[in-house]
Amino acid sequence: MSELYRLLPSVDLILQRVSESGRYAHLPRPLLKDLVNVHLDQLRAAIRGQKLTTSEELQWSALEGPLHAFLDRASRPHFRRVINATGVVVHTNLGRSLLARPAVEAVTEACVHYSNLEFSLDTGQRGSRYAHVEELLCKLTGAEAGLVVNNNAAAVLLMLDTLAKGKEVVVSRGQLVEIGGSFRIPDVMAKSGAVLREVGATNRTHPYDYERAITPETAALLKVHTSNFRIIGFHKEVGLREMVALGEKHGLPVLEDLGSGNLFDFTPYGLDHEPTVQEAVADGAAVVTFSGDKVLGGPQAGIIVGRKEYIDPIKKNPINRALRIDKMTLAALEATLRLYLDPELARREIPTLRMITASAEELRRQASKLVRGLRRALGISANITLLPGASRVGGGAYPERDLPTTLVAVRPQGTDIGVEALRDALLDTDPPLIGRIEHDAFCLDPRTLADAEHALASKVLAKVLAP
Numbered sequence: 001m002s003e004l005y006r007l008l009p010s011v012d013l014i015l016q017r018v019s020e021s022g023r024y025a026h027l028p029r030p031l032l033k034d035l036v037n038v039h040l041d042q043l044r045a046a047i048r049g050q051k052l053t054t055s056e057e058l059q060w061s062a063l064e065g066p067l068h069a070f071l072d073r074a075s076r077p078h079f080r081r082v083i084n085a086t087g088v089v090v091h092t093n094l095g096r097s098l099l100a101r102p103a104v105e106a107v108t109e110a111c112v113h114y115s116n117l118e119f120s121l122d123t124g125q126r127g128s129r130y131a132h133v134e135e136l137l138c139k140l141t142g143a144e145a146g147l148v149v150n151n152n153a154a155a156v157l158l159m160l161d162t163l164a165k166g167k168e169v170v171v172s173r174g175q176l177v178e179i180g181g182s183f184r185i186p187d188v189m190a191k192s193g194a195v196l197r198e199v200g201a202t203n204r205t206h207p208y209d210y211e212r213a214i215t216p217e218t219a220a221l222l223k224v225h226t227s228n229f230r231i232i233g234f235h236k237e238v239g240l241r242e243m244v245a246l247g248e249k250h251g252l253p254v255l256e257d258l259g260s261g262n263l264f265d266f267t268p269y270g271l272d273h274e275p276t277v278q279e280a281v282a283d284g285a286a287v288v289t290f291s292g293d294k295v296l297g298g299p300q301a302g303i304i305v306g307r308k309e310y311i312d313p314i315k316k317n318p319i320n321r322a323l324r325i326d327k328m329t330l331a332a333l334e335a336t337l338r339l340y341l342d343p344e345l346a347r348r349e350i351p352t353l354r355m356i357t358a359s360a361e362e363l364r365r366q367a368s369k370l371v372r373g374l375r376r377a378l379g380i381s382a383n384i385t386l387l388p389g390a391s392r393v394g395g396g397a398y399p400e401r402d403l404p405t406t407l408v409a410v411r412p413q414g415t416d417i418g419v420e421a422l423r424d425a426l427l428d429t430d431p432p433l434i435g436r437i438e439h440d441a442f443c444l445d446p447r448t449l450a451d452a453e454h455a456l457a458s459k460v461l462a463k464v465l466a467p
């Protein structure tokens with residue numbers, strides 16, 4: 001055994017060989033050295049554990065492959081691309097929305113050049129960073145004014161802090177939602193300093209519930225999109241228009257957290273009607289907040305639009321500075337919003353809209369194409385079939401509503417890899433492939449899998465099933 005230890009190449013020799021290969025020239029040398037030391041420790045442990053027992057196994061030709069595999073894995077970025085074959089379009093854990101091409105280009109432009117971020121090209125003086133999107137937001141939503149912050153949670157916080165600090169806000173018990181990632185409306189309100197006045201029951205709230213709760217301490221009525229859950233059965237909510245009428249009677253603004261916030265009407269594509277931002281503004285909400293990266297299909301952002309008398313003080317709130325949007329996001333958001341000036345262009349160019357509105361026939365065609373590619377790549381190592389299935393919009397939009405799709409079902413055959421082991425192994429491929437298990441098969445949904453990703457999906461599946 002001690003003989004084997006002696007046969008191990010030194011760190012310096014390994015580093016020399018590695019640098020001759022040029023393969024890791026992009027890695028900082030100290031990192032490379034650390035990684036080689038870690039790998040040498042693993043080899044010593046393997047000798048100790050009698051997993052390495054012969055001198056042949058310690059020759060460079062035998063060591064090189066595993067060393068490269070180790071270095072590849074250890075040096076890759078922690079935050080990286082994955083393939084989303086789950087069929088959940090706005091998948092919060094996988095980065096929500098993909099940006100449209102013009103948005104990506106705008107980000108690059110904003111990063112590599114100086115810009116008029118807070119500089120007015122009309123006056124040559126300091127300008128406002130919201131000026132770039134405010135007009136667009138007003139045009140698209142019909143609102144009088146608007147601003148953008150880091151995300152919708154920040155937007156809700158800022159809205160309440162500005163308009164209801166130390167006062168009461170009336171909200172229905174049916175809308176006290178937790179969005180996930182510990183965003184709960186009651187907690188955010190507590191942080192803003194607004195006092196929550198809960199009214200109604202979980203399943204039913206009536207106009208008189210709101211009305212009875214109004215006192216001289218009331219600052220606003222709040223409506224919250226129930227986002228990721230749906231109440232069915234014996235259930236009643238007070239509509240925005242009714243709330244606005246109540247508010248007017250008592251001189252109170254109605255604030256709405258729309259959550260996902262559609263600017264696009266999906267009803268022609270077979271989805272239920274969801275109030276759009278335009279409708280919320282037209283129906284009289286004083287302030288509406290929504291996310292930039294959910295169904296809107298832009299970058300992470302919180303968008304606040306509404307009447308000027310309420311938006312102006314929100315803009316002046318000092319907390320705004322702590323929640324402000326950065327220039328890359330602003331660039332992506334402006335480019336995304338511009339596409340909405342022509343809704344059909346938006347539908348074609350914004351990946352989130354394109355995926356949500358993909359037709360059943362198109363998805364079936366994509367699924368068939370994927371099956372052909374997978375059969376070629378996997379041969380007899382898997383049984384591959386089509387299955388009718390359902391995709392989801394995700395991001396709290398259209399909860400519990402299925403979008404019909406055609407799934408590609410992969411079942412390993414002639415190996416002892418089970419479906420669960422396959423799913424787990426695919427988390428470790430490059431890039432990882434995320435799908436879901438249904439009908440005892442690993443399923444890929446073409447709704448979220450781009451045409452251009454078919455070959456890559458086949459390659460990583462082949463790596464696991466037919467190495």
Ligand SMILES: *Cc1c(COP(=O)(O)O)cnc(C)c1O
Nearest residue numbers: 151152153225227259260291396
């Ligand atoms: C998603 C959501 C939020 C939080 O928005 P982020 O952009 O994730 O901060 C707040 N309210 C509702 C109703 C939501 O659906």
